[in-house]
Amino acid sequence: MAYTNINKPSDYFNTKLYTGNGSTQSITGINFQPDMVWTKIRNGVYDHNIFDAIRGVTKDIRPNTTNAEGTQSGGLTSFDSDGYSLGSWVPVNESSSTYVSWNWLANGAGSSNTDGSITSTVSANTTSGFSIVQWTGTGSNATVGHGIGKEVKFFITKRTDASGDNWYAYHSSLGGTKYLHPNKTEAAGTAISPFNNTNPTSTTISAGTDLSVSGATHIAYCFSEVKGFSKFGSYVGNGNGNGDGTFVYTGFKPAFVMVKLSSGVDNWFILDNKRSTSGGNVVDDYLYANLTNAEGGSNILDFTSNGFKIRTTDTGYNGSGSTYIYMAFAENPLVSSTGVPCTAR
Numbered sequence: 001m002a003y004t005n006i007n008k009p010s011d012y013f014n015t016k017l018y019t020g021n022g023s024t025q026s027i028t029g030i031n032f033q034p035d036m037v038w039t040k041i042r043n044g045v046y047d048h049n050i051f052d053a054i055r056g057v058t059k060d061i062r063p064n065t066t067n068a069e070g071t072q073s074g075g076l077t078s079f080d081s082d083g084y085s086l087g088s089w090v091p092v093n094e095s096s097s098t099y100v101s102w103n104w105l106a107n108g109a110g111s112s113n114t115d116g117s118i119t120s121t122v123s124a125n126t127t128s129g130f131s132i133v134q135w136t137g138t139g140s141n142a143t144v145g146h147g148i149g150k151e152v153k154f155f156i157t158k159r160t161d162a163s164g165d166n167w168y169a170y171h172s173s174l175g176g177t178k179y180l181h182p183n184k185t186e187a188a189g190t191a192i193s194p195f196n197n198t199n200p201t202s203t204t205i206s207a208g209t210d211l212s213v214s215g216a217t218h219i220a221y222c223f224s225e226v227k228g229f230s231k232f233g234s235y236v237g238n239g240n241g242n243g244d245g246t247f248v249y250t251g252f253k254p255a256f257v258m259v260k261l262s263s264g265v266d267n268w269f270i271l272d273n274k275r276s277t278s279g280g281n282v283v284d285d286y287l288y289a290n291l292t293n294a295e296g297g298s299n300i301l302d303f304t305s306n307g308f309k310i311r312t313t314d315t316g317y318n319g320s321g322s323t324y325i326y327m328a329f330a331e332n333p334l335v336s337s338t339g340v341p342c343t344a345r
Helices: none
Strands: 013-019 025-028 036-041 049-052 076-080 083-086 098-104 111-113 120-125 130-136 142-145 152-159 168-171 204-207 217-224 230-236 247-249 252-261 268-272 282-288 296-304 307-310 323-333
Touching: 013 025, 013 252, 036 076, 049 217, 098 268, 120 142, 130 142, 204 217, 217 230, 252 296, 252 307, 268 296
Parallel strands: none
Antiparallel strands: 013 098, 025 083, 036 049, 036 098, 076 083, 111 120, 120 130, 130 217, 142 204, 152 168, 152 217, 230 323, 247 307, 252 268, 252 323, 268 282, 282 296, 296 307
């Protein structure tokens, strides 16, 4: 049996907790120089912020809003060898406030890619199946190279040069005819304009007219599936609580899970292995990807050695007969290429 060569997932994705100081500081201990940093205050009400190496330092975009890209001189000021540096901008570094950042490794500032009908700028990590992609729309249906070399299973994308445009999410469990708005609560919709009714290939994603606005700049964060490191799938809720909810097999012990009810209206929930400290397998601290709300806590799910199991009857995770999509990244593979098994907490 073949296993992924990613025996240490934290070399490619890592969650980091820190406390703001209201001045400047370097955030270290991430294990790599991140190319995408997604931050959120935990104990306050501010927007989420994403920074990436293609758009460059100080350039933030907010996944819970329709805002255009902004420039924050006191935001993320550099990508460093073991993390990143911050200025005094309150949404990322308010004195005494607590923060979380989710960090991915791509491949630096990017290079030109001509695999699609539109030339894109791509920063891709083919080992972990992650890329950052930027392009300028033509006003027509198009394809855009993503650089991973393997079919993209999930991506989120946003026009960056103007406000008022929603984020779009493609998920392989829904296919190219369906879309979700990561900044909204609505169920999956059906339209040709986001993805031109076309699934990604090993080289390109498809941009319908919503994602190819003439002269407009667009950014996408693309993920393929890597055994033992990442998983993008769906499950059906059973409506049971008390630890007897639906079990989702990922093939690894999760470090990060994001869940969205795709068959109905609800929030996007983010859970990870760093913020929950109640012990055992229980993961009970969540943030909404689509809202500014502070962190909440409830017995939501267990991270096990090979997936996650729902503990709640909350319809945001486990409505009877409801369908959910998820994205998950590993803390440890179930079995590494060294043959060492993983255990739950």
